[in-house]
Amino acid sequence: MxxxxxxxxxxxxxxxxxxxxxxxxxxxxxxxxxxxxxxxxxxxxxxxxxxxxxxxxxxxxxxxxxxxxxxxxxxxxSCHKADSIARSHLAEINRRIAALEALKGELTRMIDECGHGRICECRIIEALADHGLCESEHARI
Amino acid sequence: MxxxxxxxxxxxxxxxxxxxxxxxxxxxxxxxxxxxxxxxxxxxxxxxxxxxxxxxxxxxxxxxxxxxxxxxxxxxxSCHKADSIARSHLAEINRRIAALEALKGELTRMIDECGHGRICECRIIEALADHGLCESEHARI
DNA sequence: CCTACATCCTCTAGTGACTAGAGGATCAAG
DNA sequence: CTTGATCCTCTAGTCACTAGAGGATGTAGG
Structure with a gap:
């Protein structure tokens, strides 16, 4: 039908x-x-x-x-190729998770250090302005 | 310069x-x-x-x-808004991580159950063809 | 029958954050 | 001068959709 x-x-x-x-x-x-x-x-x-x-x-x-x-x-x-596609995709998902966890860490620290005062003292803005303040090399997502 | x-x-x-x-x-x-x-x-x-x-x-x-x-x-x-943007972004990252973890679980099970034989017996193809075989409601990413 | 609304059609263009390439101009070195 | 690198603007493409214009068809109710 x-x-x-x-x-x-x-x-x-x-x-x-x-x-x-x-x-x-x-x-x-x-x-x-x-x-x-x-x-x-x-x-x-x-x-x-x-x-x-x-x-x-x-x-x-x-x-x-x-x-x-x-x-x-x-x-x-053979389903070898289907297996290969799924494994490749799983690996990509693992990479994305790892990248997101790293970003999560950076953002969390940035937010925790924010003094909630003025911009000139703001760790969020400060950290964005200076990548050297990051503790780890974060991936680009 | x-x-x-x-x-x-x-x-x-x-x-x-x-x-x-x-x-x-x-x-x-x-x-x-x-x-x-x-x-x-x-x-x-x-x-x-x-x-x-x-x-x-x-x-x-x-x-x-x-x-x-x-x-x-x-x-x-005030840096209140910067804080707000960063927190909102952190929440979004947490959502993405959760969604990816759920997908990871589904894919891992799919791959583990793959018999590495022919398509007609392939759990990967089979599971994609039938959403009911998934154990959890996975989000759309 | 008519009207109104829902559903369908094709086509064009937009979304977000880039990226590729065509065609032409400028710069620097040999 | 020639050659290759770098720069310019402009158009369009990437990926996976999504929105909307303008028109046609189908259905229900009066």
Missing amino acids: AVPIGMASDRTGIKVPTIRYYEQIGLLLSPPRTGSNRRLYGDAEIRRLNFIRHARELGFEVEDIRELLAMAAEPQA | AVPIGMASDRTGIKVPTIRYYEQIGLLLSPPRTGSNRRLYGDAEIRRLNFIRHARELGFEVEDIRELLAMAAEPQA
């Missing part, structure tokens, strides 16, 4: 323009249309959209998702 | 186009030019660029940096 795009959006939690966007970038094949040119999404399309949404929520990039979708279409192929 | 943009870039670690970008969006006043229209950056401009870079590295958004720079220009003003 194929549904129009609004209902596909309701069922998948993906916004209407975003569904069109995914079609535009090729993550999704152009679905069949009605006589009045409205898109109709069947079960297979809904499942594919759910896959995409789930992967996006896990932070996979669109290109990775494209590859994962291609793999899902070849059930007898 | 004012220097052209390439040397300002070397001294601050900010790329040439990015310096021009900051000027375009008003984070930086247009510096004086030579007779042949080349920008010249003095000590004050270099200091301002370093402030910007440092704040960007700490993840502050451009608008926040704009405000922090305005504060730095008023040494007798």
